[in-house]
Amino acid sequence: MTEPLLRIKGLVKHYPGRRRLFGPRPAPTRAIDGISFDIHAGETLGLVGESGCGKSTTGRAILQLVRPTAGQVRYRHQDLTALPAAQMRDLRREMQMIFQDPYSSLDPRMRVADLIAEPLDIHGIARGPARREKVAELLDAVGLPASALSRYPHEFSGGQRQRIGIARALALSPKFIVADEAVSALDVSIQAQVINLMQDLQDRLGLTYLFISHNLNVVRHISDRVGVMYLGQLVEIGTSRDVFARPLHPYTRALIDAAPSLNARRRERVILQGEVPKAGVPRGCIFRSRCPEARALCATDRPQPREADGRLVACHNIS
Amino acid sequence: MIGNVIGRLLQVLPTLFGVLVLVFAMTHVLPGDPARLIAGPEATDAEVAGLRADLGLDQPVGAQFITYLSNLSRGEMGRSLHSNRPVVDELAARLPRTLILTGLALAIMISLGLAAGIISAIKPDSLRDHLLTGLSLTGISVPLFWLGLMLVLVFSYHLRWLPTGGTSSLRGYILPAVTLGLGAAAMLARLMRSSLLDIIHQDYIRTARAKGAREAVVIGRHALRNALIPAVTLIGLEAGILLGGAVIVETIFSINGIGRYLVQSIQYRDYPATQGAVLVIAVIFITVNLLTDLSYGLLDPRQRRGAA
Amino acid sequence: MSLMRLDPARGRIAGFALPRLPRFRALRNWRVSLGGAILLVVLVSSLLAPWISPFDPYAQDLKAALLPPGGSHLLGTDEFGRDLLSRLIWGGRIALLVAAVSVVVSLIAGLFLGLVAGYFGGWLDALIMRGVDILLAFPNFLLAIAMVAILGPGLANMLVAIAIFGIPGFVRLYRAEVLTLKGADYVEAARSMGAGPWQVIRRHILPNSIPLVIVLCSLRAATAILVASGLSFLGLGVEPPLPDWGAMLTNGREYLRVAPHLTTVPGLAIMALVFAFNIFGDGLRDILDPRRKH
Amino acid sequence: MKHNDQRSLMKALFATSVIALTPISAMAEGDLTVGLSAIATRLDAQQLVTGSADAIASSLIYDTLVIRDAKGAFRPGVAETWEVAPDGKSLRFTIRDGATFHDGTPITAAAVKALFDSTLDPANNSLGSGAYKPYVDGVALAGDRTVVFTLKYPYAAALALFAIPSGGIQSPGSLGAQKLNEAKAVVGSGPYRVADWVPGDSLTLEANPDYWGAKPAFDHIILREIPENESRLLALETGEVGVINNVPATSLPTLQDTPGVQVQTFPSTRIQYLGFNTKIPLLSDKRVRQALNYAIDRDAVVNTILAGVANPATSFVSSNAWGHADVGTYPYDPDKARALLQEAGVAAGSKLELAVPEAYLPGGRQIGELLQANFNAIGLDTTINRYEWSTFQGVMEAHKGYEAYLLGWASVTGDADRSLTPFSALGITVNFANYDNPQVFDWVKEAAGQTDPALRKAIYRKVQEQLKEDAPWAPLAEIRYAIGTAAGLSGVFVDHNGVLVLRDAIQAAP
């Protein structure tokens, strides 16, 4: 196994509760509660989970857009969490991000040419003709007409705006891209176009994706490996084929079972009861309140991820 | 609920202290010596110096501030340099008049402002709406005292319906309150209209309609309740601005309230009186803001448990 | 120091793209056209004052004192026999000056403080906002009175007082706008590209706050003129014989019964100009601010 | 709107906008309501500054030893008889028998002596003492009903000192309490007592049943503060009040043609003048000062701006003050003014600053702008610095930092001495012109001590002629005070200090 591109160890991000004048300090919300995983060069790692499970905070924490409370993000033998701002700024050229909402991730007052070239301007790379050439190249790479250059974001459809976002992300020819719900806001037909584009770019430029989404079908389609998150913890991570074919963690099973799909239609489903608990559950397994196979042990100590069937699963019931 | 009340109070103290320091510094920087002012041009230098010592004005400013603060903590605001009467009594005699004036103006503001805002929001871009928008835009553009003078010209001189002011009877308050209240009503009408129009586009309004409720109920019950939240903020802020306006209106209509007392005491360089008046105005201002914050809780349940 | 260097060749203001006003909707918005028309009239008449005003605004003619409107003096004369129409036209210059100075000062100070407080937050934000709270808790009028009482009356001091008094309001509103803009995805995108704070501000925060800034400036101009007339009323305004509308209004008060036109005419002039700024700002807010679509 | 929503909305609107409109209240029978631009802020005669609004009330609450009538003649007050010593160095007053203070205690010579001792005592620096300290040496008892005041030097106008408000006779016992300025602490000797006092709003006086003199004409006299000129005027026209003071020139025409109301104006010793700071280069040259005098259109001041409330000034000492000499003022001659300026080598367009305490002087603002136009007409570049009263005093006190200034002055005793002595010294005095002519100063001192009226008048004539020549002050107008009274009310007048006197008011039967 070659040295992974990114190695995340014990990543934690807690948001302190709003300080009340009287009474105890409220428990912090545990957005990310200690997760570790690797991302290998050239692969697409899917990160899936329901809203509030901390998947998009993880993406932002890796890119240091959010300062992690604890843990390490090792990239090219350096721990990003300890890097001074200037050095981090240079490294950012190799790590870019694609956003969910095509309407709010592009500055409405800037023309497409400036939007795409912004990363270049920020780092002072390429001026004048070189800049124009690079922008034309990027436009072409994402399948947008040259006429788009002088127009404003509000003149494009959702799908086209997402392509502009992708072009911008490619401007500094990064190695690693975090796609946070990159296609969730698009209609199915447009979604397909963007997914195909991302896959073509990956093959051509050797990109590595961290693909964050709540849509299981899209994640299964695009990811080589996939991680399932629940309430800030990584409950299961393995190859996409294994996880979707033979889900091990009870929550993964329930998740896959609940997702409506064209093929397995109206079969009797195991409907997961209850609600996501509000405050983080400090001790024991976070899923135990809704887990059909919960036992005494689950309530006392927190299950550590262990090897099973070629992947890591954080559950006591897995031998 | 109590937690955030006290929390808000603690936040208010530094502001209050800031106002006090600002006022104390400002009055002492004003040119002109109060002792000379009281003694008049005829008095000899010795007499003026004697008077200054009597009034404690000869001590360094810092010491005066400390004595002022210690008196204040005992609720003692010192005596007016000009009339030698306790400032607390002078303010107490005048406070009711200012409160009646601003109270009436607030009533006018709330009744006219809310009514105009609602009427124009119900049928946007109708003739009524344009009319009321034009009127409210005019309302906020009128110089306060010019409006006062015009009202006096019409209602006091020509029609002789209302006295030109004075606090003998409640009728003396009508013109001043209208002068003060109209501009504020115009401002509230504009805010009410835009906040109602924003809310009418919200999803829960569509849900209310889908339940089969009449338009009047949809607007009256569902939209209005939520539109009142920003309106309450403005009413809180506006109550403060009314106090500022009271200074002018009390001068035009010779109502002997805190506003005019403050202007006079600035002119007489009557430090204790000035500080007392500003303190009272600032306290009223801050209390009103506090009340508006707390009234949030009543109107907007989302605010109820969250710290202020 | 002009904030934006117009660069027509490339159709953009150096550094930020010129916000294209959608298809002149501005003209079809009746509020902007009405407000704009009045402002234009006042501006043109003020600039052409020396040529279009029928009399010398300062020439005293005590024989012709307190003439009612009509006849040779269209709007009548004041207590010194000076022509009211001419003083009104010349007075326009002072009103516009008051508006301009107040807007520029509040803009520069308000923008900077609002930006620093809004974008960087932390103790700086608390400090600035505490200061703003104190100034706002202090009824705005008294601030102006005290300041002019310290500096002494006169046009220059009045301008300073009005300008400073306008800053707290501006800071609070602009800080709120910066806070909302700071939360936009495209700002996070810029940060993810490695943009430093000042790059983000220059490239994204400032250009996107242009609509609010324009609206705030026009509303600020309106308030400044109102406060100036208020200060004149309390005897703290412009030094004579300058034909300031507020001073004319205040001095006319003594003749309210004998010569009401001395009060009504300048009052209407102030109201018209303030109305123009208010309605212009109101109309602009609908056009420039994409969020307000109703 | 659903039915009940509409109803509640209409109710709210209805309540605030329609209040029963009853006619304005008429004055109660047997009472006199007076609308004043300002009512008393202090009632203690000792703390009284002459000419201030406090004097109006104190002239009703306190009797003075002698009382002056409308013509200025003296009549008996607390003192039944009085006489000036031949050498003019002392005055003897015999206290009336049977007169009592408001608390019933008898007014005795001892009480009068105790009162004046405390006034003159430097320890309690009472403001009212300013008028006495320069002249009165001491107070002595001569027998149980006679008080003798010894003077520092023979002073011809000494008697007038004992008719001014700060000489009001109050019970010495109440002096301590008086300092706290509480209404109940006031124990006076006059025809009316304090009934109720709402500072800054109204002061109600009730008739003193056991007053020694003529029975007070009214049960109550209510002094109401209506600072706004127009409101005060309207209050008189609608009958809300029976008397108003300080009627401005601009309101005279409307008042004159209002039925049921009469306007009266009274002369005073107040002169309104333009002073020149002789210490600054431009104004140190007498010719420049004279040029400015020629430039002033005094007719416009008296007959346009102060129409009806002023007389042309003919000397720095008012014609209503004893000792006035009709030396005349400079005629309006702009050409002569320009010539004099050229002769004095003053370049065209040189700057002149005019300090104007607008609100303090009747017609102050208009006179300021007129003078500005007058001086600009002769080639100067005049700017007006407008001050409110307290800042103006702050600036003038330093006796530097100003050029020309507009001000007024009245002789408290109605004698030329009080029009000239305060100006005849350098340093902290009202001599803001910093006028320094030892010859004139000596003449003024000499006149003050001269008991022979003819000789005294001659000296004053020489002083006034010299002042016209040196022209440190340019007299503009003699101020008259205008008051408005309801028809049928007579006996109300304004004394030479500009104080409204209501003691002798009589309401004719309606």
Add this chain to the structure above:
Amino acid sequence: MSCPAPIAALAPDLLTIRNLRVHFPGQTGEVLAVDGVDLTLRAGEIVGLVGESGSGKSVTAMSILRLVPGARSSGQIALEGRDLIGLGAAEMRALRGDRIGMVFQNPMTSLNPAYTIGNQLIEAVRLHRPLGRGAARKLALTRLAEVGLTDAARVFTSYPHELSGGMRQRAMIAMAMICAPALLIADEPTTALGVTTQAQILHLLDRLRREHGTAILLITHDLAVVAAICDRVAVMYAGSVVEEAPSDDLIDRPRHPYTRALIEAIPSETGDRRRLYSIPGAALMRPDAQACAFAPRCATASERCRAARPPLITSGARGLRCWHPLEVSP
């Protein structure tokens, strides 16, 4: 005492929509948002109305209750044999919430933040039933329990912001069902919810229609949701219905090129990395009277498709609007 349940008459069609057209006043004159929608619903049946954004599916649904501000509908909408288009405002209002209930997409913003859930439910029932507050309260509590809210009493007294997304959606369903309506229109009811919550809500809707015989019109953009719960489905494109069929039949044997393209654009479970079929170009926003709206993006489009608009031909349980439907083995 619950609402009198409708007599489950074997009315053939509960709701029939014939040639519905909806016009909007735009800046430049009338805009046609929906042109030619035909749909039928029988009691207790769940029909899906699927289409991409801008296809007019929401406008169609909302027009049934005339909730589209400023729009003008023509054609025929009949509920229980009564034409809704001609109804007066008062009669339409009497219908809303009584005979037809509605559930909206975003539970976060569709409930009034200033009133408790109970308060809003009581209002919903007292608008149509002469019940006192007590009786209304009891009915509301039973409905809340029916929609699976275990602690109905607590939910009754809570404010919307105190509940999770799922609980709020259940409360909204309880509110829509409180008068036991004959028809429930659900506009993207689960789009804003997580996968597991979505499953719970879909399961709930299915249970309600079986227990109450309420017909459900489900508006969604997600074919998988349709496959999971709907009996029949109509596919809309650019303002008109292009294909209608029983859901399994439609998904296995789509006959309209757009429907097939939609199905193939969805990543299948096989997980192979084959390229997804992506329809070129972008959807045309407004119905085009002279041609088939899908022609510009259709692989099998002919000259005829560009010249004339195909009518909707229904044969048996299927409807189709296409000149060259795909040949499918029966």
